[in-house]
Amino acid sequence: MQDSSLGKRARPESHQEPSTQKDVRKTLEEARKRAQEAFKRSGLPSAPKASAASWSASAQNSTAPSSTSGRIGRSDTNTEREKIPTEIHPLLLGDAARIQEKIKSLAPKFASLQKKPGMPSNNTPARHAQQSAIKPTPTALQPSAATANPYLSETAQEDEPAPKRRSMHRALQFHRPGRYVMEAEQLRREEQMNALKERIQERARKAGMRDELVGDERALRREAPPEHEWWDIPLLPHTKSAESPHGSDSTVAQYPPTETQFEPTPAIDHLIQHPIPIPSPMGLLRVKPKGIMLTKQEMKKMRKQRRAAEQQDKRDRIKMGLLPPDPPKVKLSNLMRVLSSEAIADPTKVEARVRREVTARREQHERTNFERMLTDDQRQQRRMYKTKVEEDKxxxxxxxxxxxxxxxxxxxxxxxxxxxxxxxxxxxxxxxxxxxxxxxxxxxxxxxxxxxxxxxxxxxxxxxxxxxxxxxxxxxxxxxxxxxxxxxxxxxxxxxxxxxxxxxxxxxxxxxxxxxxxxxxxxxxxxxxxxxxxxxxxxxxxxxxxxx
CATH class of the missing domain: 3.30.70.100 (Alpha-Beta Plaits)
Structure with missing residues (x-):
């Protein structure tokens, strides 16, 4: 009510618009004086409770001379405090505000990067000091302009985040087709689920059952897993299965049991039984390493050297008298060279003796070979032995x-x-x-x-x-x-x-x-x-x- 009276008093008597800038200044000065006198008569504190940011915004809309000259006097009781500029409320301006708006409308309408002449710079030290000094305390009836509309604050406050800037080059984002249809279906399902819960609880109450379905997490609670799965039952000791509906011959492994009881046994504990490793059948085979493979020429050479060594050993034994010397090996081809005197004296007798010796040597050779020859049974046993050795591999x-x-x-x-x-x-x-x-x-x-x-x-x-x-x-x-x-x-x-x-x-x-x-x-x-x-x-x- 007091503000309205002040507004009425601030309205000028003459309704004619001044034609010059001088009349505008004069009218503003008179309005400020009347506002100051009314403020003193009201008995309010010297510091204004209204938001300084909102008043400064209205003051910046006015011309430069009005903004520079519009200062309210300071109270004598608060001389120690820093001088705080106080702007005029827009309602106190009266017709001057309308005149100022009309003057602003006559300004050229084009984009410009230059700063307005009446706009103070945010980067100046004086402006920072002024903003740090002016911290209005919002009243319960009228909140501050920065809190009500963060876009009016010139600088971002420390405790409140500044509004996020929106990129002008961001592409359009369309909703995925069927999004709201799916949300509606989800809401319907939730409603159906809630109705189902209510019906289940109602039936449980009517039946006199204990209310165990309280809470959303227990409405459709799954049964706990059994202590023993049915496929593990045949492996557990001391099992007592209930009668199977499939007959007496049915086994637990074929059909899941309905009721099973286990007696506590020490067979089940925290220990782990490791199976005994079974050796591989191929690992038991012990194949003998093969000897050196010789060529045909090397084999003949080795045989020749071995026979020469045996012959030399026999000769040494004969020289030492350990073995009797071999009889001369007389043949019809060397008869005259070995038995020259005897052959000349009685050639018929010598020839008959040589033939008997040749026959005896041949019979001895054949008899030795026959004795060394294997029988059919021995040959079969040898063949089976070799086959057994190969099969062991x-x-x-x-x-x-x-x-x-x-x-x-x-x-x-x-x-x-x-x-x-x-x-x-x-x-x-x-x-x-x-x-x-x-x-x-x-x-x-x-x-x-x-x-x-x-x-x-x-x-x-x-x-x-x-x-x-x-x-x-x-x-x-x-x-x-x-x-x-x-x-x-x-x-x-x-x-x-x-x-x-x-x-x-x-x-x-x-x-x-x-x-x-x-x-x-x-x-x-x-x-x-x-x-x-x-x-x-x-x-x-x-x-x-x-x-x-």
Missing amino acids: GIWCQVYCIRHLVNPSHKFKVRKNAQQHHLGGIIITHPELALVVVEGSAKSLKAYKRLMLVRIDWNDLEMPEDTNKDQENDAFSTTNHLGSSQADVTPNRCELVFEGPVRERTFQGGIIRTEACPTEYKVKEMLGSNLTGYWEVAKQTLSTSQRD
Whole structure:
């Protein structure tokens, strides 16, 4: 109410606008005097409570003469304080404010980088000192202009962040399509979830159950993991499972148990049981290092030197009298040179004696060789010993697939060479192909591989003319293999399907079985579950070779 009265008193009596700048100054001076007198009569403190920033902003809109001359007198009681400039409130200006606005509207409207004549510089020391001195205390009814509108503050305050500048070159940012649709769906889901929670709690209260669903985190709480998983139950001791719905024969490993109780046992503790390491079968093989490999010439030279050393040792023993000297080795060719006098005296008698000595030496040589010769049993034992030494180095397996195995000569070579090399395995004939599986030492399989891939001509399918009638019942007969009495004329070939080491023998060494299997089921039954893969790989290899 007091401000309105002051405004009415500040309004000039004459309503005519002054035509000169002098009248404007005079009117402003009178308005300031009346405002100062009214301020003294009000009894307010000498320091103004209004925001100095808002008054200084209105004062800067006026002309330069008015801003320089418009200063309010200081109170005598506050002479010790720093002189603070006080600007006139815009309401006290009256018609002068409208005149000033009209003068400003007549100014040219174009951009300029020059500073306005009435605008003080922010970088001057006096301005900084003035701003540090003027710190108005906002009242409860009217907040400061810097707090109400931070864009009016000329400098950024320390305790309040300045407004972020917006780049004029920033591209437009559009919302992603469907953003608000997704937010609306999320709100609907939350509402549905809250409704579900309320229904669950209501049913729990009606049923008399304890309210355990209080709180958002417990509304849809998952069950805690069980102490023992069902797949670990067969491995735990002292288990007592409930009756299974699948019958008495059902096991815990097949179906998850419904109720299981465990008795505390000392078998479960914090210790870790490490399995006992099993040595590799190849690590047990102890192969002797091979000696120095000599060429033929080096071997002959070593033999010659060894025999010379033995002969010299025998001569030394004869000289020392340890051995009797050898009788002269007389032949018909050196008879006259060795027995010259005796041969001249009685040549017939000497010739007969020399012939008897030659015959005796030949018989002695043959008898020595026969004694040194091995018997059939000893030869077989020697062969088995060598085979055993080779097999101790490791057992290897080879698998061959043949398009047609109908020639009796081929059948005999495949079977007989495997027996001679002490190989064990099986030969299976099928209308589509023939499968040969052999096991043995690496040295024996090396020779057998050359037989199967190099020595045998598999395209030679001609049957001998004197075929025995009993061959019709043979497992390798052409009728059983091809279903007719004549062989197929398609190109025949033998392919090596697999070659590698095996852990242990599947077939007995030295025994080759021959089986005729008209169906694939019979083939898999003969091979067993461990060797069924050989048949699948053989079929795939044969089909690939036929396409090529």
